[in-house]
Amino acid sequence: MNIGITDRNTDIVDRNADIANRDADIVDKSKGVENDVLKVEHLSVSFTQYGRGLRRRTLHAVEDLNLSVRAGEIVAVAGSSGSGKSLLAHAVMGILPYNANMDGTVYYDGEILTKERAKRLRGREIVLVPQSVSYLDPLMKIGPQVTKGKNDAATREKSRRVLAGYGLSEDVEEKYPFQLSGGMIRRVLIATAVMETPKLVIADEPTPGLHPEAAKRVMGHFREIADTGAGVLLITHDLELALSAADRITVLYGGRTVGEAAAADFLCEEKLEHPYMKALCRSMPKNWNWDGYKLCDSGEILEYMRKEYGR
Amino acid sequence: MKLEAKNVSFRYTEGGRLVLDHVDFTVEEGERVGVTAPSGFGKTTLLKILAGYEKPLEGEALLDGRPVSEYRGYCPVQMIGQHPELSVNPRRKLKTVLDEGDWSGDFGERQRIESGLGILDEWKERYPVEVSGGELQRFCIARALGTRTKILLADEITTMLDLVTQGQIWGFLLGETMRRGLGLVVVSHSRELLEKVCHRIVEVDRKQEKNDG
Numbered sequence: 072m073n074i075g076i077t078d079r080n081t082d083i084v085d086r087n088a089d090i091a092n093r094d095a096d097i098v099d100k101s102k103g104v105e106n107d108v109l110k111v112e113h114l115s116v117s118f119t120q121y122g123r124g125l126r127r128r129t130l131h132a133v134e135d136l137n138l139s140v141r142a143g144e145i146v147a148v149a150g151s152s153g154s155g156k157s158l159l160a161h162a163v164m165g166i167l168p169y170n171a172n173m174d175g176t177v178y179y180d181g182e183i184l185t186k187e188r189a190k191r192l193r194g195r196e197i198v199l200v201p202q203s204v205s206y207l208d209p210l211m212k213i214g215p216q217v218t219k220g221k222n223d224a225a226t227r228e229k230s231r232r233v234l235a236g237y238g239l240s241e242d243v244e245e246k247y248p249f250q251l252s253g254g255m256i257r258r259v260l261i262a263t264a265v266m267e268t269p270k271l272v273i274a275d276e277p278t279p280g281l282h283p284e285a286a287k288r289v290m291g292h293f294r295e296i297a298d299t300g301a302g303v304l305l306i307t308h309d310l311e312l313a314l315s316a317a318d319r320i321t322v323l324y325g326g327r328t329v330g331e332a333a334a335a336d337f338l339c340e341e342k343l344e345h346p347y348m349k350a351l352c353r354s355m356p357k358n359w360n361w362d363g364y365k366l367c368d369s370g371e372i373l374e375y376m377r378k379e380y381g382r
Numbered sequence: 383m384k385l386e387a388k389n390v391s392f393r394y395t396e397g398g399r400l401v402l403d404h405v406d407f408t409v410e411e412g413e414r415v416g417v418t419a420p421s422g423f424g425k426t427t428l429l430k431i432l433a434g435y436e437k438p439l440e441g442e443a444l445l446d447g448r449p450v451s452e453y454r455g456y457c458p459v460q461m462i463g464q465h466p467e468l469s470v471n472p473r474r475k476l477k478t479v480l481d482e483g484d485w486s487g488d489f490g491e492r493q494r495i496e497s498g499l500g501i502l503d504e505w506k507e508r509y510p511v512e513v514s515g516g517e518l519q520r521f522c523i524a525r526a527l528g529t530r531t532k533i534l535l536a537d538e539i540t541t542m543l544d545l546v547t548q549g550q551i552w553g554f555l556l557g558e559t560m561r562r563g564l565g566l567v568v569v570s571h572s573r574e575l576l577e578k579v580c581h582r583i584v585e586v587d588r589k590q591e592k593n594d595g
Contacts, residue, residue: 150544151514151515151516151544151547152514152542253421281421282420282421282571283571283573284420308542311545347546350546351544351545354546354549354550355545355574356548356549356572356575356577359552359574359575359578361556361578363557365554365557366553366556366578367549367553369546369549372546373500373547
C-alpha cells in the first residue's frame with residue numbers, strides 16, 4: 072500500500088519535473104494532497120451586494136473552509152441551511168455566480184483545480200448530482216438526457232446498463248421528466264452522473280422529498296459509486312442520513328468548518344471534540360431521554376455558536 | 383376536549399386523486415399521537431381538515447361533537463406548519479407574530495412561553511427574512527400556544543431545522559403539553575422522534591385506510 076503511494080507520488084513528480092525544478096515548494100504541497108481526490112483549503116466565498124440606494128456591502132457566505140475526499144470514500148458535509156454547503160459544490164465545479172469572489176485553493180487529484188481545468192473536467196471526471204430535479208430539461212426525453220444526445224450503439228448500450236442498474240426499465244428512456252416520480256428522477260440524475268465513470272462525484276442534497284426508505288436506497292447507490300474507486304462528496308442538511316452512509320463527516324456552521332470526525336465517532340460523544348458536534352450527537356432523537364424538563368441537554372450551544380461564528 | 387375525523391375523504395381537484403379515502407382518526411386532550419406515512423399519503427391534508435382549514439368531501443371533523451369549522455372566535459385547535467416562512471407576513475416585524483397569539487392579557491404566560499422557546503428580544507424587531515428558519519419556527523410555535531389552545535397539530539415542524547434546534551423545540555413542546563394537558567398530533571418521517579414524543583403512533587397506508595375505513 073505504502074509502496075504504491077510512493078510510486079504514484081514519484082510519477083507525479085516526474086510528470087511535473089519542470090514545475091518541480093522551478094518551485095520546490097509546490098512539490099511539497101502536491102505530495103501532501105496526493106492521496107486526496109479533492110482537497111479544499113481555506114476556501115472563502117463572498118458576494119458583493121447593493122443595498123438601498125448605492126450602498127454596497129460584502130457578504131461573507133463561506134469563510135476558511137477546509138476538507139478532503141479520498142478515493143473510495145464518502146465524505147459528507149453537513150450543515151443547516153445558510154451554512155454554505157451548496158456554495159462549496161459550486162466553487163469546486165467552477166460554477167459560482169458572476170458576483171461571487173472566491174479565495175483559497177482547491178486541489179483535484181493533487182493539482183490545483185483552476186476554473187479552466189474545472190471546465191475541462193466537469194461532466195467527465197468531476198460530476199455533480201444537483202439539488203433540484205429541475206436540472207433536467209423538461210422538454211427532452213430521459214434517454215437522450217442520459218446519453219447527452221450521443222446516439223452510437225456503445226453509448227446507448229451503456230446508458231441502458233446504467234439505468235437498469237438503478238432499477239429503471241427501458242420505457243423510462245421514452246418518458247419526459249414530469250412523468251416520473253421524485254425517487255425515479257433522483258435515480259436518473261445519478262445515472263447521468265455515472266455515465267462517464269467519474270473520479271469525483273459531488274451530490275448536493277440528493278434526498279429531500281424522499282421517504283426514508285428511498286433515501287437509504289439512494290445512499291446505497293453512492294456507496295456503490297465509491298466502491299468503484301471514486302470519491303464522493305455528499306452535501307446534506309440531514310446529519311443522521313449522512314452518518315448512515317458516509318465514512319467521514321465535516322460539520323459546517325455559518326460558512327465555517329466546525330470540525331471533522333469519522334462517522335463512527337458520532338456513536339460515542341466522548342470521541343467528538345467540538346462542543347457543537349457533541350451537542351449534535353446528543354440532539355439526535357435516538358439519544359433523547361425525557362428527564363422531566365428536556366429531551367436532551369444542548370446547553371447554551373446555539374448562543375455560543377452565534378457569538379463565535381457570528382450568525 | 384376530543385378531536386376526531388370521521389370517515390373523512392378528500393380530493394383537491396374535482397375528479398382528481400383521492401388523497402384521503404374514508405379515514406378515521408381521534409385525539410383527546412392530554413394525548414400525544416404520532417402520524418407517519420410516505421409522502422403523498424395525505425398527512426398534511428388530514429391535519430388541515432382536523433384544524434378546520436379544509437372541508438372534507440365526505441365525512442366530518444368534529445371537536446367535542448361539533449364541526450371544527452363551525453367554531454367562532456379563537457379555535458382551540460391550532461396547527462403549526464412545516465415552512466414557517468409561509469405562515470407569517472413577510473412585511474411585518476416578528477413581534478406582531480407573537481401579538482397574534484391568544485394571551486387574553488396574560489403577559490406572564492406569554493413571557494414564559496417566549497423564554498421557554500429561547501426567543502430573544504432582539505429578534506422581535508426583525509423581519510422574517512432576517513432570522514433563520516429555526517428562529518422563525520420558534521415564533522410560529524409560540525403563537526400557536528395561546529392560553530385557550532387545547533389541541534396542537536404539528537406538521538413536520540422541525541424537518542427543515544438543524545438537530546440542536548429540533549431537540550430544544552421538542553423538549554419544550556413535550557414539557558408544555560404535559561404541563562397543560564394539551565392534545566398533540568405529530569406528523570414526522572422520523573420514527574425515532576415519534577417514539578420518544580408520542581403515546582401511540584398511527585401508520586397511514588392506503589390499504590389499511592381502505593380496510594379499516
